Amino acid sequence: MTEQKHYINAETTVKSWLLTVDHKRIAILYLLSVVGFFILGGTAAILFRLDLMTPQGDLLAHETYNKMFTMHGVMMVFFFLVPVVPAVLGNFLVPIMIGARDVAFPRLNLASWYIFITGGLFALAALVLGGVDTGWTFYTPYSSTYANSNVILTGLGVFVAGFASILTGVNFIVTIHKMRAPGMTWFRLPLFIWAQYATSIIMVLGTPVIAITLLLLVLERAFHIGIFDPALGGDPVLFQHLFWFYSHPAVYIMILPGFGIISELIACFSRKNVFGYSFVAFSSLAIAIIGFFVWGHHMFITSQSIYAGLIFSILSFIIAVPTAVKIFNWTATLYKGSVEFRTPMIYALGFIGLFLVGGLTGLFLSSMGLDVHLHDTYFVVAHFHYVMVGGMVMAFLGGLHFWWPKMFGRTYNQGCAVFTAIVIFIGFNLTFFPQFIVGYLGMPRRYHVYPEEFQIFHILSTGGASVLGFGYLLMFCYLPYSLIKGKKATANPWPATGLEWEQTTSPPPTLNFIHDPVVTEEAYAYAKKNEEFYRQAIPAESKDV
């Protein structure tokens, strides 16, 4: 029997991959690249977590420790978390989910990958040439005046990679506006698409600001143009304003696509329509917009005025509302659903719990008084890891496991995958929960020499990180193994609703669909699907009767 032609085996040369304009292949290129950066960032984390096991900080030198946590932050934020869902799952799924043959600008899509890799090479060069020690936030005046490490090279790397982000954002906005299949109205769009759309808005409106901010930093460092240095007439806090104008919304670039994934998973594995579809859809847009108004909560402990702090504090509380809308709606979707505990669903449920902790501790930090105590402690570290790793990475892994059969046409071992998901959940909590406590007790972040009474929390944390690392390693075993030995996936193995499942093969052909799809029903018509399922099942049984 001849093997079915699809996007993976359509052409097999290296050139056909490197010059492809197929959004699915570009997604795979992005997947390989971001996994590479994830491994680098993760290795740095393992090294400094081992260092933190003893209060003397005797494994790494002071400078090396600073460079390790900076590398971890830069790699994970700019080269993993920001691109991972939009550029991998988004690139693969956005056109298929809306019934298009490709994105609106396929060549720009490929260009974005090359730009991303160029930015990544700059950052890697900075690493090879001795690293950078400013922290991923590049705060002035340390970064502009005092640091002796490769700030310019790293800054340029992030600057260049930003353009990849902008191109992806522009591509998605135009694709979603212009290339929806007949019948795919705005309110029939899967919630993953709404989330990608909201994310794209932030990417397009926010990324230029970080790009120009880092360029200003480079200009001040290289040519002594006074922007942030008070001696030259600048203001170091201005850097923080400009940096967080992008970098706080960037948190939503990272988490919003995760929200989109969770909506898909919860609906599929509860066999129910998403409760309050339009509220969930609009809450993504609300988060994208309000997310731009809250950045000052990173700066309560600077010279920022009390008045501005008050405004930013109130606005930060307000953004919890659309986020809570999502959590409540997912919970309501689960209510009376026929919940199946398959691997993606384990990640989705893990996400809800962990993100809830991450989100609520964010409210602690946006209270001005409490932030005086908690600012720059491990409490903050635990908070944002609960959002970024407990939220975003769990959502990404859920999504990856959900769409893996679609992307590669193979299924993985469910038992292994469920076990790994549980190991990751336990490892994550063991790593980061003790950090809430030690942070509250006063352990500052970014210090590797600390009082002995904090050691127990660091030992727990390092132990947890080992369990977490083991979980990730397991995944690096069974997922690649499934590509070789996994059973062939059917077109709709879960079975789920949506064009990617119902209208195309696994993996899809190069042009996504054999026939142009026409959409005739709402998203998540699981009630109808369940009915059909029973209608097919019942006559067979009634014959026996």
Added chain:
Amino acid sequence: MNDQIDHHISPIRTYIIVFMALMVFTGITVWVAFQDLGYLNTFVAVTIAVIKATIVAWYFMHLKSSAKITRVVALAGVIWLIVMFALTMSDYAARSWIPFPDPW
């Protein structure tokens, strides 16, 4: 013809006038930079920059003859710039509202 695509071609005269206007504003920018207008310094500099950027976007970048959705996208950029300035200024403008104690 696809009505979404801008096929409008402006006369060369328009470009020359726009170029001249930009040069005049650049001259004003340089001149203003040497005047001390007190707290108006930033305001005047930003106003001139906004006028120049608007001229560039409207004529050179063809917003004048673009579809409404394109103008909405450009407008979103301007609104976000205003948000950035306004909230940043909520800090700078209000720093002196609560006096700091005298240094020892």
